[in-house]
Amino acid sequence: MDRPAADTPRKPARVRVPYEASGRYVTVRGEDAPRAGRGPVIRYRVEVERGLPYRGQEFAAQVHRTLNDPRGWGRFRRVDSGPVRLSVALSSPATTNRQCLPLNTGGDLSCWNGSRSVINAVRWAKGVPQYADLGAYRQxxxxxxxxxxxxxxxxxxxxxxxxxxxxxxxxxxLGGCRPNPWPYPRSAA
Structure with a gap:
């Protein structure tokens, strides 16, 4: 049975997201260790666009829990300085549109832009109809x-x-499938 991580709320607080914020990112300060285990560790950074109604530490904590879940891609270390393989950035729809070019996000989609996972803050706030559980959609x-x-x-x-x-x-x-937030959904959590 799929379930959200134990510390992921089923119904996160809904907030009003502006269409446009500052267009500038702030790196969330602090570091988080990778989960225990074998395999390479991927260094990453979390960023939040200035002017969004989210606390950077809360967003970074959810990103880190998701990336280091046993059903996830592997082992990740969050850092706030030095070289990283990728960044995860919470972005307003207007910034998402710019960051994701040439993809047309319509102010609605998220994307990968070559160095950054650009997470659209409206989707972060509202999810999509095919996911009844907003926490699972965020994962x-x-x-x-x-x-x-x-x-x-x-x-x-x-x-x-x-x-x-x-x-x-x-x-x-979903193309006829059921929702699934995990690369390896059968792994023990």
């Missing part, structure tokens, strides 16, 4: 966009009723 969008940063391309629903691959464009449609 999906982080997993999906970071998946692009790790070199994974889009996939489609393998068969009706199956769990959607995390690299399926679940924000647009």
């Amino acid at each position: 999906y969008v982080i997993s999906h966009e970071v998946g692009h940063g790790l070199g994974h391309g889009h996939r489609s629903c393998p068969r009706r009723g199956a769990k959607a691959p995390v690299m399926a464009q679940q924000s647009k449609s």
